[in-house]
Amino acid sequence: MTTTPEQAKSMARNLRAALSLEGTEISHSSALELVARSLGHPDWNTACAALARQAAPDDAPRFLRCSPILRIFDEAKARAFYCDFLGFRVTFEHRFAADMPLYMGIERGDLSLHLSEHHGDASPGATVFVATANLRALHRALSETRYPYNRPGLEELPWGLQVEVTDPFGNRIRFCQQDQ
Known part of the structure; x- marks a missing residue:
């Protein structure tokens, strides 16, 4: 099963909420980093990019850069x-x-x-x-x-x-x- 970036963000929110119920407060960015490592990536930015690539079909448009x-x-x-x-x-x-x-x-x-x-x-x-x-x-x-x-x-x-x-x-x- 492929995990999307949105699912990984949801996992981070759930992790943060569960830890809070146990009395441990962490920032959202810390939760994202923990989820990224649990999915086998070194950090959130790398995970997000890899998950987005995996979730998109090969022929789907990919926006590489925006220059206002x-x-x-x-x-x-x-x-x-x-x-x-x-x-x-x-x-x-x-x-x-x-x-x-x-x-x-x-x-x-x-x-x-x-x-x-x-x-x-x-x-x-x-x-x-x-x-x-x-x-x-x-x-x-x-x-x-x-x-x-x-x-x-x-x-x-x-x-x-x-x-x-x-x-x-x-x-x-x-x-x-x-x-x-």
Whole structure:
């Protein structure tokens, strides 16, 4: 029988509830890690990916990566915010000609964004939600960077721990850790 990621999450919820009844409290992420190891995987991320591959038929579409496009208006401000402050690296740059708008790809870890000066690519003021691990470490690093235009806080919300940053063009990125 194949276990799906949804079934493994349900197993983690049940394990957490059963342990709670016995007087042992564990976080949801700890329960996920225990279930992953019980299914023979080294950690939850590896288990989730492997279980998803097993559950999907070979000819089913698989979404490999998502790269939201965010509208920018000033290349220098975009580089200062995304590269210097947030720690992204540029993966590609494209212009149809030297005096044309910039289209640029940036990455940090598994997070990929595209930034565009082209008016038809995106509207300013977008919001991107990013599931994040070790959010407190990210918050600490951003605070230590001393970027003069953004000092993000750390918010405890009903859906998780969150840090929100706003770029110079009104786009928001919400980094959220949901396994408190």
